[in-house]
Amino acid sequence: MNFLEALGRWALFYVAEMGRMLIFVLSAFGWLARPPFRAFQAVKQLHFIGYKSTFVVVLTATFTGMVLALQGYHTLRKFGSEGLLGAAVAVSMIRELGPVLAALMVTARAGSAMTAEIGIMRITEQIDALDTMAVNPLQYLIAPKLIAGLIGVPLLVAIFDVVGIYGGHVVGVELLGVNSGTYWNSIESAVEWKDVYGGILKSISFGLIISWVCCYKGFFTKMSAEGLGNATTEAVVLSSVLILVWDYFLTALLFNL
Amino acid sequence: MLKLVGVTKTLGGQPVLRGVDLVVPQGKLTTIIGRSGEGKSVLLKHMIGLLQPDSGEVWVDNVEISRLRGHALNEVRKRFAMLFQGAALFDSLTVFENVAFPLREKLRLKGADVTTRVEEKLDQVGLAGMGHKFPAELSGGMRKRAGLARALVMQPEIMLFDEPTTGLDPLMAKSIHDLITSMQRKFGFTAVMVSHEIPEIFGISDYVAILKRGKIAAMAEPAEFQRTTDPEIKEFISVGGTLPMASSAKGVL
Numbered sequence: 395m396n397f398l399e400a401l402g403r404w405a406l407f408y409v410a411e412m413g414r415m416l417i418f419v420l421s422a423f424g425w426l427a428r429p430p431f432r433a434f435q436a437v438k439q440l441h442f443i444g445y446k447s448t449f450v451v452v453l454t455a456t457f458t459g460m461v462l463a464l465q466g467y468h469t470l471r472k473f474g475s476e477g478l479l480g481a482a483v484a485v486s487m488i489r490e491l492g493p494v495l496a497a498l499m500v501t502a503r504a505g506s507a508m509t510a511e512i513g514i515m516r517i518t519e520q521i522d523a524l525d526t527m528a529v530n531p532l533q534y535l536i537a538p539k540l541i542a543g544l545i546g547v548p549l550l551v552a553i554f555d556v557v558g559i560y561g562g563h564v565v566g567v568e569l570l571g572v573n574s575g576t577y578w579n580s581i582e583s584a585v586e587w588k589d590v591y592g593g594i595l596k597s598i599s600f601g602l603i604i605s606w607v608c609c610y611k612g613f614f615t616k617m618s619a620e621g622l623g624n625a626t627t628e629a630v631v632l633s634s635v636l637i638l639v640w641d642y643f644l645t646a647l648l649f650n651l
Numbered sequence: 652m653l654k655l656v657g658v659t660k661t662l663g664g665q666p667v668l669r670g671v672d673l674v675v676p677q678g679k680l681t682t683i684i685g686r687s688g689e690g691k692s693v694l695l696k697h698m699i700g701l702l703q704p705d706s707g708e709v710w711v712d713n714v715e716i717s718r719l720r721g722h723a724l725n726e727v728r729k730r731f732a733m734l735f736q737g738a739a740l741f742d743s744l745t746v747f748e749n750v751a752f753p754l755r756e757k758l759r760l761k762g763a764d765v766t767t768r769v770e771e772k773l774d775q776v777g778l779a780g781m782g783h784k785f786p787a788e789l790s791g792g793m794r795k796r797a798g799l800a801r802a803l804v805m806q807p808e809i810m811l812f813d814e815p816t817t818g819l820d821p822l823m824a825k826s827i828h829d830l831i832t833s834m835q836r837k838f839g840f841t842a843v844m845v846s847h848e849i850p851e852i853f854g855i856s857d858y859v860a861i862l863k864r865g866k867i868a869a870m871a872e873p874a875e876f877q878r879t880t881d882p883e884i885k886e887f888i889s890v891g892g893t894l895p896m897a898s899s900a901k902g903v904l
C-alpha cells in the first residue's frame with residue numbers, strides 16, 4: 395500500500411513536471427512570435443552555444459573519427475573489405491555519432507552554463523527585475539536560447555561530421571595505408587540523402603532538447619546555492635538521457651521504415 | 652493610491668504575512684520598518700505583483716492586481732519602479748546599460764536621450780564615470796547605488812525601495828536619503844521604502860509603518876511615534892537609547 399502510494403505520488407509529480415515543461419517551452423515560442431524581436435540576443439546566444447563550443451567539438455570529432463577508423467579497419471580487414479572503411483566511418487558519423495556526441499558535448503559545455511546563468515539570475519532576482527520592468531523573461535532570456543540551440547547544434551554537428559571523417563582519413567589512409575581515392579569513393583557511394591537528412595533532423599531536435607531542459611532547470615532553480623548546484627546537475631543528466639532515448643526512437647522511425 | 656487588504660502569504664511552509672492592511676498615501680514617502688526576516692521584502696513584492704497573496708487584495712488605484720496576469724499586469728507595472736534589496740543588476744550588462752535598460756525597454760528611448768538621462772542619474776548617485784564597469788567589478792554599496800539609478804531613471808508614479816542604504820557608509824547613506832527625498836519632492840511620486848536606518852528615517856519619511864508578526868503593528872507620522880506609550884514600539888524605534896525625533900530631524904533635512 396505504502397509502496398503504491400509512493401509510486402503514485404512519484405508518477406503524479408513527473409506528469410505535473412512534464413506539463414510544466416511543456417507549458418514553459420510553448421509560452422517561450424509564443425513570445426518569440428511577438429515583437430520586439432530579440433535578434434541581437436539570439437546572435438549573442440548563438441555565439442555562446444555555437445562558436446564557443448567549436449573547439450571541444452573539433453577535438454572530440456577528430457578522435458572519434460580516428461578511433462572509428464582504427465576499429466573499423468581491423469574488423470573490415472577480416473572480410474577483406476578495407477575499401478569500405480570510408481563508408482563505415484562516414485555513415486556511423488553522419489547517422490549516429492556526430493549528432494549524439496556533439497549534442498552531449500554541447501550539453502556539458504554550454505547547457506550546464508546556461509542553467510547556471512539563468513539560475514543565478516533567478517536567485518539574485520534579476521528575473522524578477524525583468525518582470526518589474528514589464529519585460530517578459532521568457533521572451534528576453536529563454537526564447538533567444540531556444541533559437542540558438544535549434545540553429546547552433548546542427549551547425550556544430552555538421553562540423554563534427556566533416557572533422558570526424560577527416561580524422562578517419564588520417565588514421566585509415568595515412569597510418570593504415572588504405573587508398574585515399576577508395577576512402578572517398580566509398581563514402582560517395584554509401585552515404586544517402588536519407589542519412590544526411592536524418593542526421594540534420596536529429597541534431598535539430600537535440601538542440602531543442604538541450605536549450606529546453608537547461609533553460610527550464612535554471613528558470614525554476616530553488617533559491618539557494620545548493621538549489622543552483624542541483625539544478626545544473628539535473629539539467630545535464632536529464633538533457634543527456636533525453637538525447638539518448640530520443641535518439642533511439644528517432645533512429646527507429648527514420649531508418650527502419 | 653496603493654492599498655493592501657488582509658494580505659496573507661505562506662512561504663516554504665512558514666506563514667510570513669498574516670493579514671496585512673496598509674494604505675500607502677499618494678505622493679508621500681512611507682517607510683516600512685521591522686526586524687530581519689519579518690517579511691518586508693515579501694510585502695514589497697506583493698505591491699508590484701511579483702508575489703501573489705494566498706488571500707487578500709492588492710489595489711493600485713482601482714485595479715486589484717493580485718489576480719492579474721500577462722498584459723494587464725504589465726500595464727500596471729509600467730507605473731512602478733523597484734530597487735531590490737540585492738540591487739538585482741543584470742550581470743551581463745554594464746552599469747550604463749543596466750540604467751539604460753528600462754528607458755530602452757519601457758519608454759523605447761534611443762541614442763542621446765538615453766545617454767543624457769543615464770549619465771545624469773549616475774552622477775546623482777555618485778557613480779559618474781563608472782558606466783563602463785560590470786556589476787561584478789563594483790562593491791556592494793556601488794551596486795546598490797547603480798540599482799537606485801536604474802529605479803530612479805524611470806521617474807514612475809510609484810517607487811519601491813528595498814533597503815536603499817543598507818551596506819553604505821553613513822555619509823553615502825545620507826546622500827542617498829537626500830537624493831530620494833529631493834527626487835520625491837520634485838516629481839511627487841508615491842514612495843515605499845524598507846529601511847533599518849533608525850533614527851534617520853524618522854527625519855525623512857512622511858509616514859512610518861511597523862511590520863511585526865506578519866501584520867502592520869502601527870502606522871503614523873514620525874512625530875506620533877514619539878508620543879507612543881506602547882513599550883514594544885518604543886523599544887523598537889529608540890535603538891541606541893536615544894529618542895529618534897529630536898536628534899535626527901534637523902540633521903537630515
Ligand SMILES: Nc1ncnc2c1ncn2[C@@H]1O[C@H](COP(=O)(O)OP(=O)(O)O)[C@@H](O)[C@H]1O
Nearest residue numbers: 617662663667686687688689690691692693694
Ligand atoms: N521565495 C521564497 N521562498 C521561501 N521562503 C521565502 C521566500 N522569500 C522569502 N521567504 C521567507 O520569508 C521570510 C521573510 O523574508 P523577507 O521578506 O526577505 O524578510 P525581510 O523582512 O528581511 O525583508 C523569511 O523567513 C524568508 O526566508
Ligand SMILES: [Mg+2]
Nearest residue numbers: 691692736813
Ligand atoms: Mg528584505
